[in-house]
Amino acid sequence: MNENRNATELVQRLRAKQLINESRILTSLSDRASYAYDASFGHHIPEVVIQPTATEEVSEIVTLANELHVPVYPRGQGTSLSGGPIPVYGGVVLDFSQWDDRLEIYPDDMIAVVSPGVITGHIDEAAKAFSMMYPPDPSSMNVSTIGGNLAENAGGPRGLKYGVTKDYVLGLEIVTANGDIIRTGGQTVKNVTGYDLTKLIVGSEGTLAVITEATLKLVPRPKANKTMLVLFDDLIDSGKAISAILREGITPSKLEIMDQASIKAVEAYQPTGLPIDVEALLLIEIDGHPLAIEEEAEQVRGCCLKNGAREVQIAKSAEEASKFWQARKLVSPAIVQVKPTKISEDATVPRSKIPEMFRILKEIKNANNIDLVVFGHAGDGNLHPNIIADVRDEEEMKRVEKAVGEIFEAAIELGGTLSGEHGIGTMKAPFMEMELGAKGLAMMKTVKESFDPNNILNPGKIFPEKGQKLVLRDG
Amino acid sequence: MNENRNATELVQRLRAKQLINESRILTSLSDRASYAYDASFGHHIPEVVIQPTATEEVSEIVTLANELHVPVYPRGQGTSLSGGPIPVYGGVVLDFSQWDDRLEIYPDDMIAVVSPGVITGHIDEAAKAFSMMYPPDPSSMNVSTIGGNLAENAGGPRGLKYGVTKDYVLGLEIVTANGDIIRTGGQTVKNVTGYDLTKLIVGSEGTLAVITEATLKLVPRPKANKTMLVLFDDLIDSGKAISAILREGITPSKLEIMDQASIKAVEAYQPTGLPIDVEALLLIEIDGHPLAIEEEAEQVRGCCLKNGAREVQIAKSAEEASKFWQARKLVSPAIVQVKPTKISEDATVPRSKIPEMFRILKEIKNANNIDLVVFGHAGDGNLHPNIIADVRDEEEMKRVEKAVGEIFEAAIELGGTLSGEHGIGTMKAPFMEMELGAKGLAMMKTVKESFDPNNILNPGKIFPEKGQKLVLRDG
Numbered sequence: 001m002n003e004n005r006n007a008t009e010l011v012q013r014l015r016a017k018q019l020i021n022e023s024r025i026l027t028s029l030s031d032r033a034s035y036a037y038d039a040s041f042g043h044h045i046p047e048v049v050i051q052p053t054a055t056e057e058v059s060e061i062v063t064l065a066n067e068l069h070v071p072v073y074p075r076g077q078g079t080s081l082s083g084g085p086i087p088v089y090g091g092v093v094l095d096f097s098q099w100d101d102r103l104e105i106y107p108d109d110m111i112a113v114v115s116p117g118v119i120t121g122h123i124d125e126a127a128k129a130f131s132m133m134y135p136p137d138p139s140s141m142n143v144s145t146i147g148g149n150l151a152e153n154a155g156g157p158r159g160l161k162y163g164v165t166k167d168y169v170l171g172l173e174i175v176t177a178n179g180d181i182i183r184t185g186g187q188t189v190k191n192v193t194g195y196d197l198t199k200l201i202v203g204s205e206g207t208l209a210v211i212t213e214a215t216l217k218l219v220p221r222p223k224a225n226k227t228m229l230v231l232f233d234d235l236i237d238s239g240k241a242i243s244a245i246l247r248e249g250i251t252p253s254k255l256e257i258m259d260q261a262s263i264k265a266v267e268a269y270q271p272t273g274l275p276i277d278v279e280a281l282l283l284i285e286i287d288g289h290p291l292a293i294e295e296e297a298e299q300v301r302g303c304c305l306k307n308g309a310r311e312v313q314i315a316k317s318a319e320e321a322s323k324f325w326q327a328r329k330l331v332s333p334a335i336v337q338v339k340p341t342k343i344s345e346d347a348t349v350p351r352s353k354i355p356e357m358f359r360i361l362k363e364i365k366n367a368n369n370i371d372l373v374v375f376g377h378a379g380d381g382n383l384h385p386n387i388i389a390d391v392r393d394e395e396e397m398k399r400v401e402k403a404v405g406e407i408f409e410a411a412i413e414l415g416g417t418l419s420g421e422h423g424i425g426t427m428k429a430p431f432m433e434m435e436l437g438a439k440g441l442a443m444m445k446t447v448k449e450s451f452d453p454n455n456i457l458n459p460g461k462i463f464p465e466k467g468q469k470l471v472l473r474d475g
Numbered sequence: 476m477n478e479n480r481n482a483t484e485l486v487q488r489l490r491a492k493q494l495i496n497e498s499r500i501l502t503s504l505s506d507r508a509s510y511a512y513d514a515s516f517g518h519h520i521p522e523v524v525i526q527p528t529a530t531e532e533v534s535e536i537v538t539l540a541n542e543l544h545v546p547v548y549p550r551g552q553g554t555s556l557s558g559g560p561i562p563v564y565g566g567v568v569l570d571f572s573q574w575d576d577r578l579e580i581y582p583d584d585m586i587a588v589v590s591p592g593v594i595t596g597h598i599d600e601a602a603k604a605f606s607m608m609y610p611p612d613p614s615s616m617n618v619s620t621i622g623g624n625l626a627e628n629a630g631g632p633r634g635l636k637y638g639v640t641k642d643y644v645l646g647l648e649i650v651t652a653n654g655d656i657i658r659t660g661g662q663t664v665k666n667v668t669g670y671d672l673t674k675l676i677v678g679s680e681g682t683l684a685v686i687t688e689a690t691l692k693l694v695p696r697p698k699a700n701k702t703m704l705v706l707f708d709d710l711i712d713s714g715k716a717i718s719a720i721l722r723e724g725i726t727p728s729k730l731e732i733m734d735q736a737s738i739k740a741v742e743a744y745q746p747t748g749l750p751i752d753v754e755a756l757l758l759i760e761i762d763g764h765p766l767a768i769e770e771e772a773e774q775v776r777g778c779c780l781k782n783g784a785r786e787v788q789i790a791k792s793a794e795e796a797s798k799f800w801q802a803r804k805l806v807s808p809a810i811v812q813v814k815p816t817k818i819s820e821d822a823t824v825p826r827s828k829i830p831e832m833f834r835i836l837k838e839i840k841n842a843n844n845i846d847l848v849v850f851g852h853a854g855d856g857n858l859h860p861n862i863i864a865d866v867r868d869e870e871e872m873k874r875v876e877k878a879v880g881e882i883f884e885a886a887i888e889l890g891g892t893l894s895g896e897h898g899i900g901t902m903k904a905p906f907m908e909m910e911l912g913a914k915g916l917a918m919m920k921t922v923k924e925s926f927d928p929n930n931i932l933n934p935g936k937i938f939p940e941k942g943q944k945l946v947l948r949d950g
Contacts, residue, residue, distance in 0.1 A: 291764070382665045
């Protein structure tokens, strides 16, 4: 196909219909150039950017795109860490960031109905007014859109206790590859009417349908919470402490780990007073009934001390709690001070395999001579090994690419998965078969082909191209 | 296709391979006749029943069935209320009830790995030994198999707080329509590697693949619980009380309702001392930390009294609690004393619409002159309108069929769904388009065709045949 010519024709036909205001059809190079990137790697300028604000507009655009075989790339705020919105084959970017008009809370049904461009954090804020909570909390939640979160099935620290985006989606309005508008699921928590297209589409990275509205489940907002900072001389001990806490019957709302390299980077960047001689620290938040968490905090302290913690601090105020969390928030900005390029992975292993994964990560770091820090959601096995490098150093980047492959292999060997919350996108596509096997991958391909026979929806994602390898250098 | 001849050939070829012990291939009419039914309506004798106990056996059978175009009907203990395992086109019944050899708990990963024939209640019991819980609790849990629960995405009273079967499935081993053995998902709570085939297959009623193993998520077992019995003179008030409890930030682990007709039936059958002049009673269980539920029980009491409850009783002991629950358990046996035929529905509405649904159900009952009792999981809108009739009375059954259609229409009009937890099967297939629309249903059909092009997996379920109508008379 000649994308360029077809995209031009798509725009002409769309203009002829006068459905979408000219100001929301961006064709100048300077406008389009900002849509070539996300927060990962790769750089592809789309032929046109359209900013829809209504389902009928999306339907019209997708219908034309399907007819003309023009790729369609839905995009929220471009915070993807896996290449989700990058228009690798050009075509149309559907920029949903302008479509945030609907954010309605129905307190008696404990649901929210939202437009795709609504900022995720705003949903939780709106729910708060009714003493409710929208739990999924990707670290980008104050910037990223719910549409992007839905496409990638985003997770976050609260995943341990509350699950991920998919666990809160009751229904969707979608536009299919042929432009049909369909509703999946509904407004009720229980619904077994036919196939669960809702949960299939959430996390399908925009490759099966375009999401134009979602109905989300809310939960009661916990009445209180408590934050604890725990220091460990030995990383392995921190893993044992995590198991002990969970075996005690306590599910923390957050259970984050930072290794020594992360702590050192933070202290070098903005000293927060953390000791840099510990091998690991845990940040633990428990939430729930005030009386319950009072007692549980003491139990957590006991579990940590019994398993070799050097020190356990329980925050005495909200201010102190947010000071504790400050260190965790500084990890990402701190490590890019060391070198400019950050490769943020999210390989996930069964909880019991965390100490083993740490051991292997250390080996990978030494064998490949790379800068590697590890932090993340230790409670659910979703670690974030972050490699710091300089993209201009081709030799180093080759070592990094090799190390990334080894990290994925290790995760899968330990019974884990390539991606816990960032998605596959372009970044991990070359490794899909390693996890799924040829037959598992073929089955997913069958689903893709039945939903999108002309391969117009976010092509170039999830499924590896023949012979595709991980390349982190720009291209 | 000539099913009969093909099924015979399938058995011959299978025997030639000497893979499956002859004692597990049932061909006599007396053996096969027991597989013609489930707990709903309809009666179809299969050509052969095979009792596999290994994945390779299932793979071999399905491979042959696909080649010979023989329908394959997976079956657990046959407790389905929607016709799930009925072999409507004859062929092979795969009886999984003998395959229960694997029930392993991995406490550090908080997961269980199970064979398809394991009784669901046994999983929760095994978890209990590690102070953990497998929450899904369909009322059949002490009889039904996990394989059947997975196929139908079974729910139960605990759904309000803990969700349904699907929320606890991390990974599956499946056999596809062409006999391939595939693993979906994994062992981690967070996993966004490719499409979520796991959640697509759970609840697909055996029409997309045959489940041969599952990895289930466990949660910490709550340390304490408390049961309350609340009487209401006015049904509408009970709905208001439910909203008030949830708005208070309390999510009960169970929140069941019984209407006056249910109470009367129970008291006529086995008097438990309930007043028969109340319009509704709520049975509420809260669970969690002992200190928290002590306070929450008083809050629940306050919510109920403020909203017109006549009386609130809080069980003082486990014995008293189980006495309270006894009434709820007696509803089903009690109502079949009135008339022999019970049509158990599970139409589900948004929580705020429960009072309105009750009003409409009363109208439907009067307009059609039928015996209707309503009970169920009020907390999540999943009511169980049960019609009692006599299947030998053809005139009455026609009125019942009309009433059932009206119940479905009402649920959908109120923003609800045909089925909250029983599945579609044969029973609700004629109503699918009413809820999903032609395009929504067509999209599901596309999925079915891509997974099972020869339509051998549980054919005759979910998708309506041309012109199919609800018929509750035997056939």
